[in-house]
Amino acid sequence: MSRDRALDTAVRAYIADRHIGAVVAARWLRWSPADAAALLDIAEALALGSNQLGELTEWLEDIAARDALGPAAVLGAAEIRGILAAPLGRSDKLKRVKARVRAVRYPRLAALERNLDADVRALDLGPGVTVRFPPGLDGDEVTVEVRVRRAAQLRDAVERLARALDAGGFDRVFSRLDEAT
Amino acid sequence: MPAPIATGAPPPSRWRPEVLLLERGCEDTAVARRARAALPDVPVELIDDARTEHRRPVAPADADPFGAGKRRLLLYRERGRFLAACQAGTPGLVCCNYLTLNLVSNCPYDCSYCFLQEYLANNPTLKAVANVDTALAEVAAVCDAHPERTFRIGTGEIADSLALEPLLGHVRDLAAFATARRNVVLELKTKSDCVDELLALEPSERVVVSWSLTPPAIADREEAGTASFAARLAAAARCQAAGYRVGFHFDPLVDYEGCEEDYRDAVAAIASSIDLSRVAWLSLGSLRATPRLRAIVRERHPGSRVLLGEQVPSRDGKWRVFQPRRVALYRRLAGWLRDAAPGAALYLCMEPPEVWERVFGGVAPEARELGRILQ
Numbered sequence: 001m002s003r004d005r006a007l008d009t010a011v012r013a014y015i016a017d018r019h020i021g022a023v024v025a026a027r028w029l030r031w032s033p034a035d036a037a038a039l040l041d042i043a044e045a046l047a048l049g050s051n052q053l054g055e056l057t058e059w060l061e062d063i064a065a066r067d068a069l070g071p072a073a074v075l076g077a078a079e080i081r082g083i084l085a086a087p088l089g090r091s092d093k094l095k096r097v098k099a100r101v102r103a104v105r106y107p108r109l110a111a112l113e114r115n116l117d118a119d120v121r122a123l124d125l126g127p128g129v130t131v132r133f134p135p136g137l138d139g140d141e142v143t144v145e146v147r148v149r150r151a152a153q154l155r156d157a158v159e160r161l162a163r164a165l166d167a168g169g170f171d172r173v174f175s176r177l178d179e180a181t
Numbered sequence: 182m183p184a185p186i187a188t189g190a191p192p193p194s195r196w197r198p199e200v201l202l203l204e205r206g207c208e209d210t211a212v213a214r215r216a217r218a219a220l221p222d223v224p225v226e227l228i229d230d231a232r233t234e235h236r237r238p239v240a241p242a243d244a245d246p247f248g249a250g251k252r253r254l255l256l257y258r259e260r261g262r263f264l265a266a267c268q269a270g271t272p273g274l275v276c277c278n279y280l281t282l283n284l285v286s287n288c289p290y291d292c293s294y295c296f297l298q299e300y301l302a303n304n305p306t307l308k309a310v311a312n313v314d315t316a317l318a319e320v321a322a323v324c325d326a327h328p329e330r331t332f333r334i335g336t337g338e339i340a341d342s343l344a345l346e347p348l349l350g351h352v353r354d355l356a357a358f359a360t361a362r363r364n365v366v367l368e369l370k371t372k373s374d375c376v377d378e379l380l381a382l383e384p385s386e387r388v389v390v391s392w393s394l395t396p397p398a399i400a401d402r403e404e405a406g407t408a409s410f411a412a413r414l415a416a417a418a419r420c421q422a423a424g425y426r427v428g429f430h431f432d433p434l435v436d437y438e439g440c441e442e443d444y445r446d447a448v449a450a451i452a453s454s455i456d457l458s459r460v461a462w463l464s465l466g467s468l469r470a471t472p473r474l475r476a477i478v479r480e481r482h483p484g485s486r487v488l489l490g491e492q493v494p495s496r497d498g499k500w501r502v503f504q505p506r507r508v509a510l511y512r513r514l515a516g517w518l519r520d521a522a523p524g525a526a527l528y529l530c531m532e533p534p535e536v537w538e539r540v541f542g543g544v545a546p547e548a549r550e551l552g553r554i555l556q
Contacts, residue, residue: 023476058479066438066489106491109503136493138504140535178539179512180505 004033011036014043024054027061035060035071042075045084046094056098059105067104074104112137112180119173123164128157133177140177196289196344196406198254198307200224204231206258207311213256216348231257234306245481246305247298251289254348255306263316264323267338273497274531277551279333284316284351285309285340290372290406293482294433297339299474309345313354320358324365334359337370343390344373352378360385370430372400372407374416384424389461391428392417394451396443399435403487410447418454427455432466432530434510436490436502441513448517457522465514466530467507468492469499496533504536511540 008029015025028036039060043053060071074080083096103110113133120131132143144161148154164170201223207213208227217225228234234255267279287297287307310316324332336342336355346352352369356379359367368389369379379390395403397410408416417427429451431444451457468487470478472494478485492500501507511529518527529537534545 062489065486106493106503108506109491109493112503112505136495136503138493138495139533140504140539177505179509180503181509 007033007037007040011040014040018043018047018049020053021050024050024057027057028053031071038072038075042080042084042097046090046097048094052094052098056101059101063101063104069104074101108180109137112176115176116173119169119176123160123169123173125160125164126157128153129161131173137177140174142173142177198223199252200226200254202226202228202231202234202253202255202257202306204234204255204257204311205229207256210256210311212309212311212313212349212351215350216254216256219348228255231255231308232260247302248291248481250301250305251287251291251307253306254345255308256311257308258312259310259315263310263319264334265338267335274533275529275537275545275551277333277528277530279335281338282316282320282334282336282355283339284313284336284355285345285349287339288341289344290341290404292372292405292407293403293478293485294435294468294470294474294487296470296474298477298481299471300339302477307345309349309351313351317354317358320365321362324362328364331364331366333366333368335368335370337368337391341371341373342369343371343375343379346373346375346378350378353382356382356385356388359387362387368428372404372413374408374412376416376420379425380419380423384420386426389426389428390417390420391430391461393430393432394447395431395433395435396440396447398437398439398443399487403435403482403485410450414450414454417451421455421459426459426461428461428463430464430466430530431514432464433468433487434465434507434514435468435487436506436510437486441510444510444514445517448514448521452521457525460522460525462526462528463518463522464528464530465511467501467510467532469495469501469531471499475500499531507532508536508539511536515540 011028014020015028020028028039031039039053039057042048042056046052048056057071060074063074064070077100080097080100083093083100086093088096116133123131125131128146128148130143130145130147132145134141146154146157146161148157197220201216201220203213203225205227263282263284265281265283267276267281285308287301287304288295289307320332320334324330336351343352355367355369359365360383366387366389368391370391370393372393376390379388392413394400394410394413400407400410400413407413417429421427431447434444468490470488470492475488478488490502491506493503495501495504502510515527518525527541528551529540537545
């Protein structure tokens with residue numbers, strides 16, 4: 001059996017075993033052997049189901065069409081190989097691999113999210129204060145949540161928030177959220 | 182990958198259906214007579230009831246029934262209502278109080294991103310009404326009952342307002358209707374250059390001819406069968422020279438590498454051939470698509486690049502380029518348009534108030550206020 005034929009058989013077996021949907025299966029089966037093999041590696045390592053494969057393959061095809069960077073190149077990147085080799089549970093690996101591919105598919109959005117996270121960390125609001133942004137950054141409303149169990153904790157959180165406001169830290173956050181060039 | 186389906190459509194002025202379906206009773210209408218005269222070599226089929234015909238599938242599901250439907254022109258008598266509120270009036274989005282008059286349903290063009298692919302997915306024909314008089318009677322009843330209000334009415338919601346004019350001749354009646362009423366502004370929205378019928382009429386301030394524009398890079402690749410960017414602009418210039426008010430819609434606004442330069446060039450091209458101080462309105466609307474439409478685009482137009490931007494689900498369930506990026510693009514384009522056309526009415530289509538506020542400053546207008554601005 002040739003290598004390509006063996007790969008095709010393995011992909012088809014995975015599709016059958018995991019009940020992968022027809023659209024996703026068709027997409028995978030028309031990929032080049034190198035791309036299909038790279039996906040099979042990831043799929044087997046992370047036991048990907050139909051929905052997860054659907055999202056991943058769509059992102060990978062979009063990246064290939066837009067950036068001329070094929071699935072094998074994206075999935076073979078050192079960062080993804082590192083995640084797969086790391087001593088992490090399956091769901092942690094899956095989460096990180098998806099985040100990595102998403103960052104390639106959505107470079108501006110991912111960079112903005114990273115910068116906003118860094119801005120929030122720099123506010124030094126302490127463990128009781130959480131700053132959340134709307135999903136997909138769809139809106140200009142920021143949620144600031146304060147969770148405390150004692151008055152002293154509340155006092156500390158309020159003081160930290162006031163310091164961050166006075167220092168212009170929140171202005172930086174809102175300014176960054178305003179537009180992505 | 183399979184080849185895209187939507188390629189090689191003939192130029193708009195030469196669009197021909199493969200068959201002309203006439204509902205019995207419409208044979209002697211002006212619309213039917215005109216279509217038959219314009220299509221002497223196209224086979225004609227008489228059908229008893231358009232409603233029955235409309236339930237009959239024309240192609241198996243795997244053979245692009247939507248595309249097949251575009252090649253069958255049905256002239257029929259509409260028994261229902263013609264006038265509707267624009268679908269852009271979705272809760273949570275800023276609305277401009279627009280009414281749509283549906284005389285044609287479906288479109289001879291095949292834009293990769295077109296929402297009709299989902300909205301009219303199973304329609305077996307491209308339908309055009311033969312009883313325009315009934316439609317105008319309905320509109321008259323509404324407009325005449327509220328003389329204090331001005332009604333902005335467009336025929337380009339689920340159709341191209343002008344693409345079929347060489348065959349149908351609807352605009353003569355429409356323009357006469359709008360011209361005769363002080364409280365009606367009629368918008369004819371198109372991606373065609375089919376303006377000869379319009380230019381044969383006496384222009385009216387109450388008729389606005391508007392073009393949906395994307396840069397040539399998008400128009401050439403994604404808008405099969407439509408007039409080129411240059412041809413649309415030339416048609417707009419002819420209409421303006423004849424005395425019509427014209428408008429432009431950058432909708433859908435598509436985000437891609439190099440898009441900002443392309444849009445800036447497009448604005449410059451408009452400014453060089455149109456007197457923008459006399460433009461009726463300009464609008465911007467980011468590409469938006471339901472998950473179902475996105476799947477259809479991928480299936481029917483595998484070579485399309487419109488979904489390659491950084492689109493994410495919005496609160497109304499449609500996918501758009503993520504908001505901070507949209508705001509950045511709107512600001513650039515609005516800035517170029519403001520520079521080129523300082524006094525023109527400029528608005529956003531299907532955007533929530535916070536996007537309006539971030540693009541234009543101030544508070545987003547209410548629907549009635551926006552409608553008034555655009556009159």
